[in-house]
Amino acid sequence: MNLRDLTTCLSRLTVSGPLDLEIASLTASSKHVEAGTLFAAIRGTTVDGHQFIEGAIAAGAVAILAETAPPKDLASTITWIHVPDSRLALSLMASEFYGNPWKDFAVAGVTGTNGKTTTTFLIHHIMKAAWHRAGLLGTILTDDGETIDVAKHTTPGSLELSELLGRMRDNGCRGVALEVSSHGIHQKRTAAIGFDAAVFTNLTQDHLDYHGTIEAYFQAKADWFEALAADPRGKKSTAIINIDDAYGADLAASLEGRLPMIRFGFGVHCDFRANNLRQNARGMEFELQAKGRTFLVRSPLIGRFNVYNILAAIAAANACGIRPRDAIAALADSPQVPGRLENVGNAGGATVFVDYAHTPDALENVCRTLRDLNPRRLITVFGCGGDRDNGKRPLMAAAASRHSDACIITSDNPRSEDPAEIIRQVEAGMTNKNYRSIVDRAEAIDFAIRASRSGDIVLIAGKGHETYQQFADKTIDFDDRKHASKSLRDRAQELSEQR
Ligand SMILES: CC(=O)N[C@H]1[C@@H](OP(=O)(O)OP(=O)(O)OC[C@H]2O[C@@H](n3ccc(=O)[nH]c3=O)[C@H](O)[C@@H]2O)O[C@H](CO)[C@@H](O)[C@@H]1O[C@H](C)C(=O)N[C@@H](C)C(=O)N[C@H](CCC(=O)O)C(=O)O
Numbered sequence: 001m002n003l004r005d006l007t008t009c010l011s012r013l014t015v016s017g018p019l020d021l022e023i024a025s026l027t028a029s030s031k032h033v034e035a036g037t038l039f040a041a042i043r044g045t046t047v048d049g050h051q052f053i054e055g056a057i058a059a060g061a062v063a064i065l066a067e068t069a070p071p072k073d074l075a076s077t078i079t080w081i082h083v084p085d086s087r088l089a090l091s092l093m094a095s096e097f098y099g100n101p102w103k104d105f106a107v108a109g110v111t112g113t114n115g116k117t118t119t120t121f122l123i124h125h126i127m128k129a130a131w132h133r134a135g136l137l138g139t140i141l142t143d144d145g146e147t148i149d150v151a152k153h154t155t156p157g158s159l160e161l162s163e164l165l166g167r168m169r170d171n172g173c174r175g176v177a178l179e180v181s182s183h184g185i186h187q188k189r190t191a192a193i194g195f196d197a198a199v200f201t202n203l204t205q206d207h208l209d210y211h212g213t214i215e216a217y218f219q220a221k222a223d224w225f226e227a228l229a230a231d232p233r234g235k236k237s238t239a240i241i242n243i244d245d246a247y248g249a250d251l252a253a254s255l256e257g258r259l260p261m262i263r264f265g266f267g268v269h270c271d272f273r274a275n276n277l278r279q280n281a282r283g284m285e286f287e288l289q290a291k292g293r294t295f296l297v298r299s300p301l302i303g304r305f306n307v308y309n310i311l312a313a314i315a316a317a318n319a320c321g322i323r324p325r326d327a328i329a330a331l332a333d334s335p336q337v338p339g340r341l342e343n344v345g346n347a348g349g350a351t352v353f354v355d356y357a358h359t360p361d362a363l364e365n366v367c368r369t370l371r372d373l374n375p376r377r378l379i380t381v382f383g384c385g386g387d388r389d390n391g392k393r394p395l396m397a398a399a400a401s402r403h404s405d406a407c408i409i410t411s412d413n414p415r416s417e418d419p420a421e422i423i424r425q426v427e428a429g430m431t432n433k434n435y436r437s438i439v440d441r442a443e444a445i446d447f448a449i450r451a452s453r454s455g456d457i458v459l460i461a462g463k464g465h466e467t468y469q470q471f472a473d474k475t476i477d478f479d480d481r482k483h484a485s486k487s488l489r490d491r492a493q494e495l496s497e498q499r
């Protein structure tokens, strides 16, 4: 693509060198530079990409995007685009490079601490029922309408994101549901994308290792909505906000009159309001009051928290042009979201669930939901991730303690940290002293399943769909669902031998 055309999307730039160049590819990594590449120098969280400019030129870069003016010795040898914010500029140029695919179909984004993956899966399911082809992007996978791949990030980098959206458009998708993480917003990964629907699910403690304070974390989420409200480039986004959540209520109040809005929840001021929730182990039903009508919503999902995900999905689909009654019809048979309250089987009358709860609020919600099924005992296996917000550790311990009869504390991606030290920090928050710590996750799961008796529920929390365990020196294959299934088979065998 011609560099002059590629830069029309930038409002503040100083160019030195010719603009009538053909750009073969864009990259922010000097390792991916080839002949004809534009290299964007980004000040990252670990290194400053400006230090790789010379290497990029040596590797064949024909243009540089940077937050500095060109040094004198390079000014006459290469095209240099000086911008105030190279992450933002790269995001805009990436969208331009792939033909601004977001303009060609309905785009629903979902942000919030918990519920993004679940809500995007539901929106995707509704879109596919209405339109046959739709894309999905998030923590678990990317689906471009034809091919499903394992995801590397919840929200991909701006280049990968626009490339994927372009593929979805080319594959005939009429809509896409995507997760918008706070890292993604802060790093401008979604800055160029216009959204038809922008969902806020909730905000509770997570990611303070990155954002520092909960206020800064909230601000990252709010910045997305602020940017949509100020976006002059076309799409009128509908903000879809959970106003039962205190941060959601603040967000809705601050956006009042600046974006079309759908407020959802159980509260009386909601535009999409749930009532009369009834549930059992097989699913739930509730009434939805919306648009002056009452609808009966049925879902195989369980848990009050999933009512919020369902409301958000119906409202987002509505903002994308799908009638609530069609969304509701599709949701009656929504698929299992991998690793979200996934029933992996039973042995000796005890049932085992795997769930991705890795925040205090998620653990609280999932334990409560399982408690509501009236188990004889709830036995919870959980741990806390290394190199992540360590303030969550005692809070997750307190949540698990509150609702479980017994807990097994174990490892959950210790990364560069000492697994035993993470466990000690979790133990400090345990108010229910009926727990045991077992560093090895496989042994912890085996122990919990062997200790279970008829009528018990075993919850294995934290890793959900993940298929690995990350340590300082290695990553091993590990899947809670597979390991629990094997452990259940062993237990069933053991029980039959005892009979
Ligand atoms: C902290 C964080 O989010 N980092 C992400 C970020 O890296 P960064 O921009 O800070 O990069 P950096 O390593 O400091 O390097 C700066 C620049 O120098 C360049 N470079 C670097 C080395 C070199 O030799 N040559 C070179 O050109 C890099 O390509 C980069 O452009 O941008 C990169 C490209 O998009 C991401 O891969 C990287 O994700 C790291 C691996 C990560 O673990 N991120 C997690 C925390 C994350 O993003 N999580 C969220 C939320 C998860 C959830 O709650 O669901 C997600 O959306 O996945």
Ligand SMILES: Nc1ncnc2c1ncn2[C@@H]1O[C@H](COP(=O)(O)OP(=O)(O)OP(=O)(O)O)[C@@H](O)[C@H]1O
Pocket: 112, 113, 114, 115, 116, 117, 118, 119, 139, 154, 179, 201, 202, 305, 306, 308, 309, 339, 340, 341, 355, 356, 357, 358, 361, 362, 363, 365, 366, 464
């Ligand atoms: N609306 C919700 N409110 C609170 N907790 C929820 C909600 N939805 C799901 N959860 C809990 O949070 C866990 C993670 O859910 P999900 O994967 O949908 O969230 P996410 O926001 O995508 O998480 P991540 O930031 O890790 O990608 C679930 O396994 C469940 O325990």
Ligand SMILES: N[C@H](CCC[C@H](N)C(=O)O)C(=O)O
Pocket: 154, 358, 384, 385, 386, 388, 412, 413, 462, 463, 466
């Ligand atoms: N996207 C989240 C996932 C956490 C999942 C949990 N298993 C852990 O490793 O802490 C993060 O990177 O913080």
Ligand SMILES: [Mg+2]
Pocket: 116, 117, 118, 138, 139, 140, 154, 179
């Ligand atoms: Mg997710």
